[in-house]
Amino acid sequence: MKNIKIFLAAIASFTFAFSLASCESTNGKINDNDTSLQITDFTKENNNFNYKVNNDIKTYSFIDKVTVSKTSNWKLYSDINGKNEIITKTINLKIGDNINYILVTAENGDLGFYTVNVRRLDLFTVNFNTNGGSSIQFQKVQEESCVSPVPNPSKNGYTFSKWDYDFRTPIISDITINAEWIANAYTITFD
DSSP, rough: HHHHHHHHHHHHHHHHHHHHHHHBBTTBBBBTTOOOOOETTTTETOOOOOOEEEETTOHHHHTTTEEEOOEEEEEEETTTTSBHHHHHHBEOOEEEEEEEEEEEEOOTHHHHEEEEEEOOOOEEEEEEEEETTSOOEEEETTTTTOOOOOOOOOBTTTTEESSSTTTTSSSOOOOOEEEEEEEOOOOOOOO
């Protein structure tokens, strides 16, 4: 019950604690009694930290990634109410956003509260509709990556024109890419 009260107090005094932390930090360094937080490789916007990991990564450890002042400590929670502390400081990742919360407590009692999101990129299926041409096998492509080059299909009586997709565009969902064809023209001569 004491932890919940402390955590709720952190949320209530968040604005004050954050402005206090900003005044005590200099040149990006963390000072004593500071509630600032730094996380290696994460981007920060206000009190939100974000990081993207490849689809094949199934766990993420904040150990050795989080820096607070030497007189402060931090705890990781899976819920905004502070009921579910992640003591191991390691989370299992589901595909998509994995939002957690860090509470920084300075020696003088000041509190800092931060949202951290580790985004595990999704895998999407890219199908190729050759519209009657030779088949092209589907691809599994990681979110925000591009489709690997594919051979041009062939079709009797037609010349392959193009795919209806710019292969330089990153994939953000399952997609079907269609082949476009030009009918061959034949000249018949009689003797």
